[in-house]
Amino acid sequence: MSASANLECPICGGEVTLGGDTLQGELIECSDCGTELEVTSIKPFAVAEAPQEEEDWGE
């Protein structure tokens, strides 16, 4: 199991911490901007914005 890592959220640049047990494809939330991120690789750790189905916001 690799050590945990601090990455930068691709959306807001906030700090995203990945635990050593994080799995490929896992979904995590950026605690600053709430965006759902997908772990695209674990060696080295990398994340990208998870695909979002566009919500109809009703307006």
Next chain:
Amino acid sequence: MAKISVSIAGGSGYTGGELLRLLLFHPQVELKQVTSERLTGKSVYKSHPNLRKVTQLKFSALDDLQECDVLFLCLPHGKSMCGLDSLKLKAKKIIDLSGDFRLKSAAGYEKWYGKPHACPENLMDFVYGIPELHREEMRAASFISSAGCNATATILALYPLYKNRLVELDRTVVEVKGGSSEGGNSVSEASHHPERTDVVRSYKPTQHRHIAEVVQELSFGEPIQMHFSATALGIVRGVLATCHVFLKEDLQEKDIWKVYRQEYGQEPFIRIVKEATGAYRYPEPKVLIGSNYCDVGFKKDEESSRLVAIAAIDNLMKGASGQAVQAFNLMHGFAETTGLEFPGLHPI
């Protein structure tokens, strides 16, 4: 540790009532008197029904005000400055929630309040009461002037951008949307329910006096111009300030996040709210009612250099009484969130 003895001068209005609610539940406060000329001798809950059975306190007359450690002034505009000398005899520390001591310049006061200031020599004694801008000065202050509600929302929306000189200084347009409680509890034709409900009323398209505070606090020594309008909505509490600024350089949203995080990352009462999903993506005053939060968000316009900066508050909390209690906590070295933990309600 002995409690701090506190009184409120002018406690029958909405700001006084909200302050009374907060102070009654503040662990370090011993509430002594609440004055009201109109309701002297009456129980405070007659003006503040939410305090029924919470306190047996009755309104006192201002003349019967005894000495205390801290005096909050929620008097009608003009009364604080006219009565300052006698009020100063009652308490070493004063927090004034009126507009009397917000502006540093006597000329500015006369321009925006339409009459000369009664004691301009005292203007510099008061620290302008937004902790996120003046925390250290407020810790040491004996006199604090709590900011206006629209000014608080506008200043907090724009402060990181102006402090870091990121925007053009004369192109900013600000539209503040607010509720009926801003007008206080005195009734008028315009506040009569059938006339006031669900309006979208352009009550101050120009000349809103809170501009003066915004210009004062964001100029950082340079001349700036604010183009400010206020619209009244069918809500009771809540302010949303939508500010249109024009960036000097072509910054990306990530850069803007960085600037706001740098200025507000450690602030207990400011949350950066900018999300891609959900019904609450940008600051929303509704869920802040009763809380001391100021939520701040922004959106970069892809078509131009415009950045839309947005801030939401409860005008009676962060825009008045909550911020005054925050000032009180700072003045006495208490944790700044003391008595201000209520997070707001949802749904409401």
Next chain:
Amino acid sequence: MAKISVSIAGGSGYTGGELLRLLLFHPQVELKQVTSERLTGKSVYKSHPNLRKVTQLKFSALDDLQECDVLFLCLPHGKSMCGLDSLKLKAKKIIDLSGDFRLKSAAGYEKWYGKPHACPENLMDFVYGIPELHREEMRAASFISSAGCNATATILALYPLYKNRLVELDRTVVEVKGGSSEGGNSVSEASHHPERTDVVRSYKPTQHRHIAEVVQELSFGEPIQMHFSATALGIVRGVLATCHVFLKEDLQEKDIWKVYRQEYGQEPFIRIVKEATGAYRYPEPKVLIGSNYCDVGFKKDEESSRLVAIAAIDNLMKGASGQAVQAFNLMHGFAETTGLEFPGLHPI
């Protein structure tokens, strides 16, 4: 004294969110998990925006629920009773906020909920959770079923009159007016803003299931009949129950005051509100939003034997989550007001 470990099963709805807010600030509670099948892994503030930055908690799946001291159930109707055996393995004490265990009679449940009860043998294990009626039983209880919101308001309005056998038992008419949060957070045609705003909607002129609880709690061993209607208003929170009863003897208002004072004089959450002046002469749900109060008032009709008894609550507080925390406090011998001190806001 070690804190009580608490989890909430079904925490993404309005009741679960209000309970979460209260428990996060409860001095004796260590909050462990909040479950939601739909939002497992997501931050709780995604459903409860007022809790943004107040907690970093994420929703768990029900299957991952660990043991704790007290489990609150805010599951959709029917889920508590079907899953009771496995839920009982997780906690020695359960407070259920659904309708599954409110009625003592399985036949009554089937009549009002339209399907047979899944585990009628457990019905008698649950104490009906209105402290003002069942305080001693609740202190000793391991399982409590929190009352319905309309039932709570109606029962508390009428309890002193029925307990003292002052009214005719088959003539009472009750009209409950309530808000949109009663329907929970699932959307429908009828809850769509343009259709729902400012309605005065006769959504249950008859057959409202909360009648069964009212009859159960006010019969005192005699057959009684309740004529009950519910009207939905344009408010979000708040219930006002207006009850029309017919007195057996010709009593004056002073006598009625005496009966209500006798039953409610020492209650921390009930205030008798009946005044001749001011804008808040009778119970008003608006100023109770967020508080655990039930305000009760009455007016004798000079023209007949009718007495109009009125009660107001916040349906999410005294009508659900607040009352559940009151039950929690009773179960553990804490002061009943612990974590429930918020007095409500004015103006709001």
